Amino acid sequence: MRKGLNLSKIAGAVAATVLMAGISGTAVAAPTHDKNVIGYITQWEAWKGPNEGFTAKGEANHLNVNMDIYSILNFSFFGVAKDGSLHSGDLRNKNIYQPNAVQEPGPLLHPDIYSSWDLHILWGELEYVHQFPTNEPWNQEQYLKVKEQGFVPHGNGWLHEPTGITGQFPIPLKKAGGAPGLIDLAHSKGVKVMASLGGWSMSKHFPEMAADPVKKARFMADLDKLMALGFDGIDIDWEYPGTGGMNFKGNPEDYANFEQLMEDIRKKIGPNKLLTAAFSASTAKLEGFNWSRLSTSMDYFNMMTYDLNGGWSNVAGHNAPLYPYPEEEYAGLNLDHLRNWMAAKGIPSNKINFGAAFYGRGVQTTEAQAYVGAPTDKRTVNFSVDGPTESAVDLDNWKVFEGQPNYNYIVKTPGWEHKWDANAEVPYAVKGKYFLSYDDVPSIEKKAQYIVDNNLGGVIVWQVHGDIKCEGSIVSRGRMLKECTKLSSPLAEAIDRVFTTGGGTAPNHAPVLTVPAAQSAQPGQAISFTVSATDADAGDKLSFSVTNATVVDNGDGSATVTYKAPNTTTSLKEVVTITVTDGSKSVTKDVVVNVDVAGTGETTWDAGKVYVGGDIVVYNGVKYKAKWWTKGDKPGQSDVWQKI
Structure with a gap:
């Protein structure tokens, strides 16, 4: 179910030109590529203001997202309560990290319009009615507004009958002629909006819900409310099935329960809605x-190729490396390794979306x-979400972000020396003892090109307001919402540029690597062999x-690999792994080296045997070589024996 170039999106963009011309004056054509650009839009980012790099508090809302770039927006997050029901992310138990803490049930949308952005983002510019109007001539206009929008009395508050959402006074009416809500605005642009469920701090009750039919039934009932709100699908952020997360452990049954949950959700929402999930x-x-079972029920796999290093790491590493690099603490934590692994599993490439981080991670x-x-x-750090944790997070420079600054804040922070890692293909910055890993325009372009070259589905962005910069003026849209008259989104624009043009080049071909058959070596011996590679794309540097082992590039498409066998007393098989890359695609092959002890002619030392120069023996687990003729001279106690 590919999203991108389609008539409804183009028509939506044309309609949006009319709807939004009053504020922006111009419109950008909808994307002409067929890649997914999925952006997470959070309900809490709008609280941030100038201290966090925004022009004004309330700027980080749906009105300041370039919907000519994004194809899907994920409203994040709704949490899972202990009874399986869903609740507003603003009602998250802030002590959920503590042992035995649970999440109590709560409203799906936070009912207090003064302490939550839920209704402002989802329903747009609001006008407030502080009590139910009566059907009297002097009050009839307001009465009709309330009735037409589907509000009826409910206890000491209101019920919105079309969605089943309840709340407290005042009644949040959509203002006539006001700024639209997220779903209405997105749909006018041909963009889909999904409800994201879970996240790092609200996944504790996923395992028990997925395993309990009663709790799952409550979960499914709340999906009906989400779909009634107008969402185009469901995105599951269970972090993580099988391995656990914040204050909960995973178990092997989680995997099958997750797969069953996906099938149950698909049956609930129907075949024409989107179903995705975020994965480690x-x-x-x-x-x-x-993965074959998941591919049947799901549209996309959103791979979180970020948060791969941070304050928990023992060495300073990259947040979102594209390729491996020599200094990495753990092998395999990079986008290229994950893609190769998923390809080997036969996972359809057009269902795979890789992550783009619009933020960085700093450590000391x-x-x-x-x-x-x-x-x-x-040292011990008391995080607002994770609680007391041993971490190397840099709070001296990025305190208001708890070590995770947005890109738009990083670029205007002075005093840092910015560098480029040619192995990982990402930037980083240093200032004294402090290290910052982040992504910039060149690295985001490389990742977008990688997605094009490998025919992947697209990209997920965490999160859409990480790169925005207001280059115009701020206009108030009611009490809470702020709209920028001229918005810049450099990282999102870089993704769009590469996806639209394909990077300005023809599709890249992977190199062809040729390696020799298995090799043989004696203990302690150094051997060399030649490998070679060709590339169909003229001009690609390999x-x-x-x-x-070690490798020397011969400059003619070949390289000499030198392997030094260990001084072992037992025969073994070693593997030398060779990788060739053209800067975009890489190919890896193995060469087996048989280290043959028997081939050296060595034996266990025998006091009654005659040995001549060059003979090798083993005595008390140590190898010795005879310098000249000898008999009965004990190795390690006579000069005739040279220890190897």
Whole structure:
């Protein structure tokens, strides 16, 4: 179910020109590519203001999202309560990290319009009615407004009959002629809006809900309310099935329960709505899924290829590396490794969306001058979400973000030396002992090009307000909403530019790598062999890398690999892994090296046997070589024996 170039989206963009011309004056054509650009829009970011890099508090709302770039927006998050029901993210139990803490049930949308952005974002500019109007001539206009929008009395508050949403006074009426809500605005642009459920701090009750028919029934009933609100689908952010998350442990049954939950949701919402989920980028957390089964019920797999290093890491590493790099703490935590793993699993590439981080992660190191791979300096930090945690997070420079600054804040913060990691293909910055990993326009372009080259579905953005910059003026849209008259989104625009033009190049072809058959070596021996590669794309520069050996590029499309066998007393098989990349696509192959002890002619030392120069023996687990003729001279106690 690919989203992108379609008549409804183009027609929506034309209609939006009329609807929004009063504020923006111009309109941008809808995307002409067929890639997904999925942006998470949170209900809490709008509380942030100038201290966090925004022009005004309330700027980070749906009115300041370039909907000519995004194809899907995920409203984040609704949480899962202990009884399986859904609740507003604003009602999250802030002590959920504590042992035995649970999430109590609550309203689906926060009923207080003064302390929550739920209704302002979803329903737009509001006017407030503080009591139910009576059907009297002097009050009839207001009475008709309330009635037409579907509000009726409910206890000491109101019930919105079309959706089943309840709340307290005042009644939040959509203002006639006011700024539209997220769903109405998105639909006018041909953009779909999904409800995202869960997230890092609201996934605790997913496992028990998915395993309990009664709790699952409550969950499903609340899905009906979400769909009645106008959402185009459901996005599940269960972090994480099988392995657990904040204050809960996973179990093996989670995987099958997750798969069943997807099928149940699909049956509930029907075949024409979207169903997606966010997944970890760690392949260890993905092995338990039946991907063929998931592919049948789901539209997209949203892979969170960010948060791969941070304050929890023992060395300073990259938040969202595209490729591996020598200093990485754990192998395999990069986008390229994940793509190859998913391809080997036979997962359809057009269902895979990879993550783009519109934020960075800062840590402090033990070094006077930070660098990639520097040891991190941990201490106990009391996070607002995770509680007391051992972390190396940099709070000296990024306190208001708890170490995770938005891109739009990073770019205007002075005093940092910005560098580029040619291996990982991402930038980073250092300032004394502090290290910051983030993405910028060039790295986002490289990731977008990688998605094009590998025929992937598209990209997910966490989160859409991380890169916005108001270059015009701010207009108030009611009490809470602020709208910018001229908005810049450099990272989102970079994604759109590459997806639209394909990077300005023809599709990239992977190199072809040729390696020799299995090799043989004696213990302690160094051997060399040649590998070669070709590329159908003229002009692509090829580079070689290896593990468990060294490599020298010969400059003619070949390279010499040198392997040094260990001084082992038992025969073994070693594997040398060779990778060639053209800067966009990489190919990896293995060469087996048989380290043959028997081939050296060595034996266990025998006091009654004659040995001559060059003979090798093993005595007390140590290898020795004879220098000359000898008999009865004990190795390690005679000069005739040279220890190897």
